[in-house]
Amino acid sequence: MTIARRVHLAARPFGLPDTSTWEVRDTELAEPGDGEVLVRVTHLSLDPAMRGWLNDVRSYVPPVGIGEVMRAFGAAVVVESRDPAFSPGDAVAGILGVTDHAVVRGDQLTPIDLDVAPATTWLGALGMPGMTAWFGLFDVAKAQPGDTVVVSGAAGAVGSVVGQLAKAHGCRVIGIAGGAEKCAWLTDELGFDAAIDYREGPVHRALRAVAPDGVDVYFDNVGGEMLDSVLRTLRLRARIAICGAISTYNATEPPPGPAHYMSLLVNRASMAGFLVFDFEDRYPEAVADISARIADGSLVAREHVVDGGVDAFADALLMLFSGANTGKLVLAV
Amino acid sequence: MTIARRVHLAARPFGLPDTSTWEVRDTELAEPGDGEVLVRVTHLSLDPAMRGWLNDVRSYVPPVGIGEVMRAFGAAVVVESRDPAFSPGDAVAGILGVTDHAVVRGDQLTPIDLDVAPATTWLGALGMPGMTAWFGLFDVAKAQPGDTVVVSGAAGAVGSVVGQLAKAHGCRVIGIAGGAEKCAWLTDELGFDAAIDYREGPVHRALRAVAPDGVDVYFDNVGGEMLDSVLRTLRLRARIAICGAISTYNATEPPPGPAHYMSLLVNRASMAGFLVFDFEDRYPEAVADISARIADGSLVAREHVVDGGVDAFADALLMLFSGANTGKLVLAV
Structure with missing residues (x-):
């Protein structure tokens, strides 16, 4: 039995999100079904686009619904897998939500190679x-x-x-x-x-x-x-x-x-x-190029990592809009 | 000796051009030199872009200077030619200025075929x-x-x-x-x-x-x-x-x-x-296509012709901005 600590959208913000925007809740996760994977989230990506996902307007993705878990990219470690493509201990990335654990379909996850770069970089220069x-x-x-x-x-x-x-x-x-x-x-x-x-x-x-x-x-x-x-x-x-x-x-x-x-x-x-x-089919081309540049030291991949887990999400998100971060803003879970 | 009646820019307008913007003057033209052509202007094109040419800002062409003859496209008939490419009676088009006569370099003129369409259309759908x-x-x-x-x-x-x-x-x-x-x-x-x-x-x-x-x-x-x-x-x-x-x-x-x-x-x-x-090299391609459509009746080329010669220029220009014209606005000279 896994308890996930998750951040839900409580109310649509007008202007900057504040404490009324979010609700942190602990929820018992269902066991992973066929093709699903239970992951432990290690890092969450904080992105300016998140602000757009909170507005109730037609856009390139549907808005996050009131009461739903906030949408977020993240890096994670597989805990339990019912997808033959993944084994416990594998490092992965995907849309996991603002949570410390998640059950996701394996076909929604991408393996990440921590020998190439740390998980935070897979949310930044390689993400x-x-x-x-x-x-x-x-x-x-x-x-x-x-x-x-x-x-x-x-x-x-x-x-x-x-x-x-x-x-x-x-x-x-x-x-x-x-x-x-x-x-x-x-x-x-x-x-x-x-x-x-x-x-x-x-x-x-x-x-x-x-x-x-x-x-x-x-x-x-x-x-x-x-x-x-x-x-x-x-x-x-x-x-x-x-x-x-x-x-x-x-x-x-x-x-x-x-x-x-x-x-x-x-x-x-x-x-x-x-x-x-729209360029998803060609990501490998860009990953190959950027990872080669990171490896030979010609490209600096910098992440600004904030501690505090999902409880720190609300404050960390605001750093994007005050310009507090240098490099990719990441929340360590 | 040819006297040209011409419209000069007297002052830069703020907002809509008015009577203080223009000055109509009669000027004796020099005889055409080598490579030059004297033309009698029959029609002037009235274009929204003219308003931009009156502003003293960097743009795709220099502004019309204070005191200069107002820039305009026009259709004309050759009166006297010192360019072997043209003979008296030829129909031509080019940047002639707001004037009833002009001396221009022959290489700045384009012959127009009045059997294909009237001069007004060569300032409109074929211009x-x-x-x-x-x-x-x-x-x-x-x-x-x-x-x-x-x-x-x-x-x-x-x-x-x-x-x-x-x-x-x-x-x-x-x-x-x-x-x-x-x-x-x-x-x-x-x-x-x-x-x-x-x-x-x-x-x-x-x-x-x-x-x-x-x-x-x-x-x-x-x-x-x-x-x-x-x-x-x-x-x-x-x-x-x-x-x-x-x-x-x-x-x-x-x-x-x-x-x-x-x-x-x-x-x-x-x-x-x-x-x-920027597409000047390819005008013949478009002229061929549009003139074929005019010839077979599938494209309506309509001009809104205003009489009154260069003295009517100031008022006619304003028709563009009040939306008074339907089709190409042309001033008959």
Whole structure:
């Protein structure tokens, strides 16, 4: 008999989630049935997209229902398996929910190799964020050697990988992040050509100073004003990949749109949204590339690990929106 | 000795151009030099883009300078030629300026065949607007048979051609225009599947009614609120071609951006700006296609011709912004 400690959605938040949003409950799990696996969760991924899953709107996945366990990616160890593909002790990843134990279908789990990288990295540079960076940069934004690439949320899970991949690809890379410490990390540790602290002043002015010829690729994780600022600095035939808009996810009134979108016309530029799930068939290609870079030390995979288990979930999630994390934010369970 | 009556830019307008914007002056033209041609202008094209040329901002062409003759496309007859490619009596088109006579370099002129269509049509369906429709629809928005195509400014020079080309290509076509009369013209005369009068209520609601499965292609001539409305109705992998934003050209404060741009992400959709001039090498391909359709009666090329010569230019231009024209607005000189 396994008791799972799980975080349920108690009420839809208006603005930032708070204590009324969540309810932590202990629930006895059913024994795994045929094809199912009981896992012990070791790490949970905290993602900006989680905020979107709380809204009762049509989107690319259904919203989390009131009373349901909060949706989350996680890494886990198999405890008991009724799927021949898995044995106790195996390390796996998948959509497990915010819980310390889960019973999931084996076909929903992916084995992860802890000899290649620790579980936390399988939630970061080798997980969804790394895949998002790779396909967004190469397939959506079509970054080419010589391009000036700008990425916002540059010290985050996705942005830090985008910048390093672009740099390795022969691009000139400018990161936008909040605070001097993050900016120093980008240029000193990750090899970005420049970093802009958006708290220090208008981003378009800072961009014009470091990229006077304009921007070829913008990988947008932040949205809002930042997208509007970068639109003002586009170069001919620039490509914008819309990955997210963390600055707007907790807005309590409709955030303004990018007023300078007509820069797309003047510069014959384009802006495309994407979802990493559409590239699922090709994940192995990106995992192979990124893991090789981690192995030879040319790509820094950094995770910001918060302790405290599922009880710490509510507070840890808020760190994403205050910009408290550097690198991939992970909750140790 | 030729006296040209020309319209000069007297002052940059703030908002709608008015009498202080223009000055009409008679000027003696120099004799054409080697390679130059003297033409008598018969028709001038009135284009929404003209408003943009009046602003002192970096764009795809330099702004018209204060005191300069207003830039305009036009159709003309050759009076005297020092370019062996042209003879007196030849019909030509090109950037002639708002004038009744002009001396231009022969290599800046294109011969037009008045047996194929009248001069007014060479400024409309067979001119820039037609080229814009053709390349925007097929090359930028990549319309495919079966697509639901929405076009705004649908009763205008570009929109009316976009809709007819899309229909002939096997698309389902919805036009957005202002007023019942224009809407009736779109469905009854041009064969659009549906027309939405944007003055009658929120466009996204009307669109959901006529296109409950959503929009595959949006060809945007209007911008502003209309773009934002259509963003709310996109289908998976929709393509938006940004051709213009006539609703914002006379704005006296920065118009809001499209707040629903994150629909691009949810729907993995894209939005691309374009300029017809980039397709110049391929104009003959589009001219051949459109002129064949005009010849066999399957494409209606309609021009709204205003009399009064260059002195009527100032008032005629405003008709574009009040939506007074149906089809291509042309000034007879």
